[in-house]
Each structure stands twice: as structure tokens, then as C-alpha cells.
Amino acid sequence: MSARPRPLLLGTAAIAVAVTLSGCTQKASGEDGAVSVTASDSACKVSTTEFPAGHVSLALENKGSRVTEVYVLFPDDRIAAERENLGPGTKATLVTELGPGDYEIACKPGMKGDGIRQKVKLTGRNAAAERSPEADAAVAAYRSYVLAQAEQTLPKAKAFAAAVEAGDVEKAKKLYAPSRIGWERTEPVAESFGDIDPKVDVREDGLEDGQDPETDWTGWHRLEKALWQDKKIGDREKELAGRLMTDLDAWVKKVGTAEITPTSMANGAKSLLDEVALNKVTGEEERYSHTDLVDFKANLEGARKSYDLLKPIARKNDSSLARELDKQFASLTKQLDVYRTDDGADQDSYTYRSYDKVSEAERKDLSDGVNALAEPLSKLAAAVAK
The missing domain is CATH 2.60.40.420 (Cupredoxins -  blue copper proteins)
Structure with missing residues (x-):
């Protein structure tokens, strides 16, 4: 995730407003009705x-x-x-x-x-x-997808946590990135609850002012640092592995109650691309393990799922946008998979080149691909809201 907690998004209003707050409700002329x-x-x-x-x-x-x-x-x-x-x-x-x-x-x-x-x-x-029947169908299908991703995350996270609790550094390293795929695919929904994301996915520089990394930093990235930088598992890490599972269990129980709308799906897809641009392409997210490309792939898959479910609405309201999104999603997927190191058969457990082995020129190419998709994707919410 980025260096702080985050969420979903907003569409067209029936009034025009454009004055700053002065202690009372006011209306003014705003040509775009925003x-x-x-x-x-x-x-x-x-x-x-x-x-x-x-x-x-x-x-x-x-x-x-x-x-x-x-x-x-x-x-x-x-x-x-x-x-x-x-x-x-x-x-x-x-x-x-x-x-x-x-x-x-x-x-x-x-x-x-x-x-x-x-x-x-x-x-x-x-x-x-x-809502239209197409919109209702998209929301229902996405809710099922998010819940399935959460439920599929638990056994992978449990295996990772068990390796940490057993003090097995090498096994825990192998299980770390796969345990995060379902979370990364549905991150905007996970973050919408506010309290869970800072517990399981915050980086050290994302802690609030006054928080102590020794006592207040929990979750995947705290364990990532122990495994790759410190190269050891102590009693504190074993305790944090158990806490990670407690927090992920709470996430799974809550995820079915998430507020989901067609526009939140569209904005969530854009948020996932922003995550890639701000944290994965830069190498900031997985700064110790360098498994950023696994997260990148999961973010891209989550964004594509939202778009695919909304495509019937987008195609009807803005066919040229839908064609451009089809093109750019396919292009970025192909570009990213050049770095894949497994046989591609398992879509729920994949491996990619260590990101510290990706050159600056290659990172620039990936960044350009992300930007090429992000621009039309930023228009999806407005197209869905027409």
C-alpha cells in the first residue's frame, strides 16, 4: 500500500455549487454541477x-x-x-x-x-x-469476487504465518508474496474499512506521528523487514504472525458488508493503478523482499476484474473508451508478463523477477505502460455514471 491508509470514490450532481464554506449551506453557479x-x-x-x-x-x-x-x-x-x-x-x-x-x-x-x-x-x-440491471449484476459479481479473494487469502496467509511461528526464514520468504495476492487484488475494498489496513499492510514510513516502529508497526511489511533485512525471526515476529492472522480473519468477516457501487468499482480500479504507479514501479512497496512485480500483477488483475464487470455499461455509454481500455489492459498485461519466471499455469500463485534486478530503463517502460492505462481508466467512473 501507499504510505498511509486509504479508500474508494464519487459522480454527477443535480445542483450547481461553487462557493467556499462560510459556516452555512450555500449554492452557487458551477457549470459542471460539482x-x-x-x-x-x-x-x-x-x-x-x-x-x-x-x-x-x-x-x-x-x-x-x-x-x-x-x-x-x-x-x-x-x-x-x-x-x-x-x-x-x-x-x-x-x-x-x-x-x-x-x-x-x-x-x-x-x-x-x-x-x-x-x-x-x-x-x-x-x-x-x-440502477440498471447491468449495474446491479456488476455489483453482485464484484462482491462475490472480493469475498472469494479474501477467503482464498486466509490459507496462504496461514501457511506464511505458520512458517514464521516455526522460525523457518527461508520457507516464510517463499510464502510471503503468495499470501498477499488476494489482498492486493481487492485492496481498495480492504482499505475502505479504515482500521484493518494500517494493521496489516502499512510500511514503516506510513506510521502516524508518535507511533513507535518497535511497538506499533505490525503486519506483512514488518515481517518482510525481519525476513529479508534482519534475516532472523524472534519472539516478536512470531507474535506478529499470529496477530496478522487475527487481523486478516477480521477482514474476511467484514468484507461481505463493504459498500460497493458501480462508481466505487471504477474508482477502485483507478486506485489500484495509482498504487502501482506510486509504490510498485518505484520499488517502495516491497523494499526488502523486492517482490513488487507480484503485487503489480495482482493490482492489475483486480483493476481488470472491475473493468470487465463494468464493461457492458462502459461500452454502451462510451464505446471508444471501452475500446481504449481493452487495448491498454492487454498491452500492460503483456508488458508485465515479460518478467514472469514461472510457467504461467497457476493464476493464483505466480513469481516474477526480483525487482532489484529490473533496470531503470525497464522501470521507465513499465511506468509508461501504467500511465497509458491510467489515463483512460480515470474516465471510467464518469462513463459508468452517465
């Missing part, structure tokens, strides 16, 4: 605190000096939508589907902490009641 969210280092201003439920479009702008991210949160802090890595001076438009009710919009300068929050209220009818 709700504007202006983030800075000390504020999170929303142009209106009440707007219609359904497909909602958020016009985001970071006027601060630090990279920020914007979340839409349910009252219990589950993530309904998100846009991460919004750099200083950057603007972005996010499209999602939200039901009526109370939410909070949170801006996180520096991408850490609870964020600067603004309460908002969405009114009107539940958007899910107006």
Missing part, C-alpha cells in the same frame, strides 16, 4: 454542506504546500470515497455514487492523521434503487 472541496494545510472547505444523493461530482483542489488526500466518510468512519496523492496546486474531479444520509468530508494534509473534517448531508432518493 461540489467543490478546497484543501489547504489548515482547512478543508466545502462549497455546500447539503446536496442531492446519487451520482455526485467533487471538484477537488489542493491549495496547501503538502500532498493531501480527500476522504468521504460514513458516520462510523468507514470510507465511502477517496482521492489520494493530491499534490500542491493540483486539481482533480472525482465521481461516485452516494446514498442519502450524513457523511464527513476529510482532507488530510501530509496524508496522515484523522484529517480536517466537514460534516455534509446528502438528501433525496437512494441511488441504488435507480
Whole structure:
């Protein structure tokens, strides 16, 4: 994952708004009908605190000096939508589907902490009641896929944890990357719960200010460091292996209750490509094991699954976009599989070249391929919301 917790996303509203928050709800003329969210280092201003439920479009702008991210949160802090890595001076438009009710919009300068929050209220009818049969089918199929990936992760993670608990460094190394595939395929949904992701998938530089790596850092990457850098397993690592399984068990129990919409699927696919661009291609994710390309493949597969399920809607609403996405998904898959080192027969357990053996020129080519897919994929949510 990236260096902080994250989520899903947002689509088109029926009102036009464009004024900054002044303590009361206001409406203004916005030609695109978007709700504007202006983030800075000390504020999170929303142009209106009440707007219609359904497909909602958020016009985001970071006027601060630090990279920020914007979340839409349910009252219990589950993530309904998100846009991460919004750099200083950057603007972005996010499209999602939200039901009526109370939410909070949170801006996180520096991408850490609870964020600067603004309460908002969405009114009107539940958007899910107006979905097409194709949209309902896509959501149902994706929910089944996410649950299956979570359930398939448990035995692989259990084998990995057992090797750690047995003190078998070499066996644990072999089982590490396969144990993460299901998680990486469905990462945006896993992250939508907020509390599980920081326990199982945070890197050391993703810890919150004031957290101690010796006592507060848990999960896969803490064990990765012990196996590859420290080259030893102690009592603390054995304890953390058991804790990893406890946290993954909680994930599996929760995943069936995730809020899933067609636009969250589309935005989740884009989020997975962002993960690749920001952490896998750079080599930051698996900095000790160098198994980044396994994560890359899983992220790409998860994004492709979302797109494939949404393709009937995308093809009907924007056929040229669907053709471009077909082309770019196929191209990047072919490009990545050049680095595959197994026979390709098992789609649920694959191996790739160690990322420290991938040259800078090859990394640049992979990055270019990711960017070529990310650009049309960023338009999928809007196409689905038409």
C-alpha cells in the first residue's frame, strides 16, 4: 500500500455549487454541477454542506504546500470515497455514487492523521434503487469476487504465518508474496474499512506521528523487514504472525458488508493503478523482499476484474473508451508478463523477477505502460455514471 491508509470514490450532481464554506449551506453557479472541496494545510472547505444523493461530482483542489488526500466518510468512519496523492496546486474531479444520509468530508494534509473534517448531508432518493440491471449484476459479481479473494487469502496467509511461528526464514520468504495476492487484488475494498489496513499492510514510513516502529508497526511489511533485512525471526515476529492472522480473519468477516457501487468499482480500479504507479514501479512497496512485480500483477488483475464487470455499461455509454481500455489492459498485461519466471499455469500463485534486478530503463517502460492505462481508466467512473 501507499504510505498511509486509504479508500474508494464519487459522480454527477443535480445542483450547481461553487462557493467556499462560510459556516452555512450555500449554492452557487458551477457549470459542471460539482461540489467543490478546497484543501489547504489548515482547512478543508466545502462549497455546500447539503446536496442531492446519487451520482455526485467533487471538484477537488489542493491549495496547501503538502500532498493531501480527500476522504468521504460514513458516520462510523468507514470510507465511502477517496482521492489520494493530491499534490500542491493540483486539481482533480472525482465521481461516485452516494446514498442519502450524513457523511464527513476529510482532507488530510501530509496524508496522515484523522484529517480536517466537514460534516455534509446528502438528501433525496437512494441511488441504488435507480440502477440498471447491468449495474446491479456488476455489483453482485464484484462482491462475490472480493469475498472469494479474501477467503482464498486466509490459507496462504496461514501457511506464511505458520512458517514464521516455526522460525523457518527461508520457507516464510517463499510464502510471503503468495499470501498477499488476494489482498492486493481487492485492496481498495480492504482499505475502505479504515482500521484493518494500517494493521496489516502499512510500511514503516506510513506510521502516524508518535507511533513507535518497535511497538506499533505490525503486519506483512514488518515481517518482510525481519525476513529479508534482519534475516532472523524472534519472539516478536512470531507474535506478529499470529496477530496478522487475527487481523486478516477480521477482514474476511467484514468484507461481505463493504459498500460497493458501480462508481466505487471504477474508482477502485483507478486506485489500484495509482498504487502501482506510486509504490510498485518505484520499488517502495516491497523494499526488502523486492517482490513488487507480484503485487503489480495482482493490482492489475483486480483493476481488470472491475473493468470487465463494468464493461457492458462502459461500452454502451462510451464505446471508444471501452475500446481504449481493452487495448491498454492487454498491452500492460503483456508488458508485465515479460518478467514472469514461472510457467504461467497457476493464476493464483505466480513469481516474477526480483525487482532489484529490473533496470531503470525497464522501470521507465513499465511506468509508461501504467500511465497509458491510467489515463483512460480515470474516465471510467464518469462513463459508468452517465
